Amino acid sequence: MESADLQKRIDKLPRIKIAKLPTPLEEMPRLSKLLGGPKLWIKRDDLTGMAFGGNKERKTEFVMADAIQKGADVLITTGAVQSNHARVTAAAARKLGLNLVLVLRGKEPREYNGNLLLDSLLGADIRFVQMDAQQALPAMEKVAEELKNEGHKPYIVPGGASYPTGAVGYVNAMLELVSQAEEAKLNINYIVHASGSGGTQAGLVSANKALKTEIEVLGMFIKARANQLLTEKIVQIANGIARLLDLKENVNQKDVVLIGDYAGEGYGVLTSEAAEAIKLVAQTEGILLDPVYTGKAMAGLIDLIKQGHFKKDDNVVFVHTGGTPALFVYKNQLIT
Ligand SMILES: Cc1ncc(COP(=O)(O)O)c(C=O)c1O
Numbered sequence: 629m630e631s632a633d634l635q636k637r638i639d640k641l642p643r644i645k646i647a648k649l650p651t652p653l654e655e656m657p658r659l660s661k662l663l664g665g666p667k668l669w670i671k672r673d674d675l676t677g678m679a680f681g682g683n684k685e686r687k688t689e690f691v692m693a694d695a696i697q698k699g700a701d702v703l704i705t706t707g708a709v710q711s712n713h714a715r716v717t718a719a720a721a722r723k724l725g726l727n728l729v730l731v732l733r734g735k736e737p738r739e740y741n742g743n744l745l746l747d748s749l750l751g752a753d754i755r756f757v758q759m760d761a762q763q764a765l766p767a768m769e770k771v772a773e774e775l776k777n778e779g780h781k782p783y784i785v786p787g788g789a790s791y792p793t794g795a796v797g798y799v800n801a802m803l804e805l806v807s808q809a810e811e812a813k814l815n816i817n818y819i820v821h822a823s824g825s826g827g828t829q830a831g832l833v834s835a836n837k838a839l840k841t842e843i844e845v846l847g848m849f850i851k852a853r854a855n856q857l858l859t860e861k862i863v864q865i866a867n868g869i870a871r872l873l874d875l876k877e878n879v880n881q882k883d884v885v886l887i888g889d890y891a892g893e894g895y896g897v898l899t900s901e902a903a904e905a906i907k908l909v910a911q912t913e914g915i916l917l918d919p920v921y922t923g924k925a926m927a928g929l930i931d932l933i934k935q936g937h938f939k940k941d942d943n944v945v946f947v948h949t950g951g952t953p954a955l956f957v958y959k960n961q962l963i964t
Contacts (some may be wrong), residue, residue: 629838629875631803637873638800646720647685648677653808653945657910659685663933665940669814670915671805674922674950679719679746679799682712682950683828686797687789688720694793695726700783702727704771706764706882709734709756710920712951713788715743715859718750729740729753729775729782731767731768742957761787788825790861792868798831799838799869806839812941816843820929822921823847823886823948824895826858828949830865830934833883837866846932848925851895853888862886890928896920898961901927906955906962918951919958925949 652675656668676685695703703721707714707730714730721728736756740748747754757767764787772782785794821831829847836843847862849855859881866879875951892899897919902923907914909926917923929946938944955962 629840631806631839634799634838634873635803638796638803638836641872642697642798643689644693644696644724646678646689646692646723647758648675648803649686651675651917653805655810656909656913656915659909662908662912663930666933666938666942666944667944668818669945670913671801671945671947673801674948674952676950678723678747678826679715679750680950680953682716684713684716684789684950685720686801687794687827688716688797690796691717691785691789691794692720692724695783695785696724698781699700700726700781702729702775702780702782703757703785704729704731704768704775704782705785705789706731706733706768706787707785708732709737710743710896710954712743712953712956715746715750715953717785717789718747718752719749721749727753728734729755729771731755731757731771733757733763733764736839738943738952742953742955746953790825790827790830792865792872795827795831795865795869796812796872798828799873801830802832802839816945817942818844818846818881818938818944819947820846820925820944822949823849823858824923825852826865826920828947829884829886830862830869831921833862833879834866834869834875837879837883838873844885846887848890848928849886849888850891850921850924852891855886855888859884859886861955887928890915890924890931892924898958899924899927901931903962903964915948916952916955917948918954919962920954921951922948
């Protein structure tokens with residue numbers, strides 16, 4: 629399929645323009661040189677512009693339009709205490725005059741910092757619950773029932789906005805990247821990014837398949853080494869995207885390259901390699917990564933480079949998916 633055709637299908641979906649797009653595609657010449665190649669590029673999705681930006685802002689454009697079309701006056705979503713998705717959804721809700729309930733998994737910390745501080749400044753109704761991610765949907769449904777009884781029209785945004793409506797934002801991102809690459813006469817060989825709840829990767833892989841590019845998308849799973857469940861979820865989201873956009877070719881598990889080797893001890897646990905990667909990118913390129921997602925994904929990219937995974941003249945695009953407010957929460961582990 630041609631890019632223009634895919635773009636037309638996306639343009640038919642309800643969307644509210646929130647993110648500042650296109651985000652820049654920048655070269656990282658000093659980092660590439662230091663690591664001895666390949667040619668490294670960075671797609672600055674940390675610069676999407678609203679309330680510290682990040683990948684969720686691309687998803688939010690479609691999520692908010694869907695919520696408003698369905699008559700919602702309050703959004704409900706979930707995430708970890710330092711969820712970037714919660715912060716971006718809170719900001720977008722405010723921008724559009726909606727209320728927001730955040731069902732955050734974890735204990736209320738004594739100090740509000742990073743994303744949680746921002747959620748609070750944005751006036752989100754924050755509810756801390758001790759449960760794992762699988763129990764979040766029933767918890768949100770319970771909140772939705774309460775709100776309905778009070779006469780509200782709630783809309784539940786699944787965790788990470790990783791459902792077809794949100795993930796379409798990353799089909800759009802791939803189109804944007806392909807167009808930037810064409811303009812720069814750049815032949816992209818690989819895209820590397822952090823994968824958490826799967827929507828970003830589902831969008832990128834769906835676009836890749838529809839456009840039949842030769843680009844290999846490498847998702848770095850930042851939660852666990854085992855990744856079969858997320859692989860299945862990515863395929864499921866991609867199939868939902870195919871239905872939304874009326875795409876013929878379905879994504880299957882072979883299209884999903886998900887690497888769990890750099891997750892360390894799990895979600896939100898900083899690895900020493902990620903801390904090193906954050907400092908290296910800051911000190912060679914002046915770009916700040918984050919401790920939960922992009923730091924680990926960059927540590928993975930650096931390790932693959934050291935293992936000789938890429939050719940010297942390959943072009944590798946790292947997607948900076950944001951998350952920088954969490955840097956402040958990890959200050960004691962980052963300054964050693
Ligand atoms: C900064 C950052 N990077 C990457 C991701 C992963 O994106 P996804 O959940 O779509 O896999 C997230 C999601 O929480 C994030 O906040």
